[in-house]
Amino acid sequence: MWSVMRAAGGLVLVMTMMTGVAYPLTVTGVAQAVFPWQAGGSLLERDGVPVGSALIGQAFSQPGYFHGRPSLAGTGYDAASSGASNLAPSSAALMAAIDQRAAALRQENPEAPHDVPVDLVTASASGLDPHISPAAALWQVNRVARARGASPEAVRALVMAHVEGRALGFLGEPVVNVLRLNQALDQMQPR
Structure with missing residues (x-):
């Protein structure tokens, strides 16, 4: 049971970092580089x-x-x-x-x-x-x-x-x- 909880917790942490941190930073960076006036x-x-x-x-x-x-x-x-x-x-x-x-x-x-x-x-x-x-x-x-x-x-x-x-x-x-x-x-x- 603890191994399942540990795996689920790890998955939540990885997905949070990917979708809550890495993706927004990437999209913001690309937008500011390619469309600076609109992104601003x-x-x-x-x-x-x-x-x-x-x-x-x-x-x-x-x-x-x-x-x-x-x-x-x-x-x-x-x-x-x-x-x-x-x-x-x-x-x-x-x-x-x-x-x-x-x-x-x-x-x-x-x-x-x-x-x-x-x-x-x-x-x-x-x-x-x-x-x-x-x-x-x-x-x-x-x-x-x-x-x-x-x-x-x-x-x-x-x-x-x-x-x-x-x-x-x-x-x-x-x-x-x-x-x-x-x-x-x-x-x-x-x-």
């Missing part, structure tokens, strides 16, 4: 100071910035509380929240078309999505241009320059990274 958190910087990750959205509420999707992760874009509302499409609470968000967006963007792009009024499954559709970015152009004293055409051109195509050319839909776009806005000179 895909951090975007401004004047050498990290301002956020290209992979996690941020709450922008100032009129001179493009706004991302609503976030239901904690108090908003909290990676420790990632998750969705889990409300069904038929939920009255979800419909009320969408109507409230749409009304606020229409008030903030009076020159925009009446139909608000769906990704501006619905949260993503993780609540951390850093992207919006090109249509959602273009919908906000007049507000951002007005707040920055820039021409709508210049802001629209900036949006189009930041459209990321489909992954591998055929997966998903084109998107715009809100943090990258807002960083580019800060570099743009008003008209």
Whole structure:
């Protein structure tokens, strides 16, 4: 019996070292060697100071910035509380929240078309999505241009320059990274 216990204990120790220590260290080392930017958190910087990750959205509420999707992760874009509302499409609470968000967006963007792009009024499954559709970015152009004293055409051109195509050319839909776009806005000179 003791020989079986000793063998089982040894197996647990060996497997713990392999799967709990050696494998994670190997994967981390390879990731940092082959994909250092991604393994480091895909951090975007401004004047050498990290301002956020290209992979996690941020709450922008100032009129001179493009706004991302609503976030239901904690108090908003909290990676420790990632998750969705889990409300069904038929939920009255979800419909009320969408109507409230749409009304606020229409008030903030009076020159925009009446139909608000769906990704501006619905949260993503993780609540951390850093992207919006090109249509959602273009919908906000007049507000951002007005707040920055820039021409709508210049802001629209900036949006189009930041459209990321489909992954591998055929997966998903084109998107715009809100943090990258807002960083580019800060570099743009008003008209």
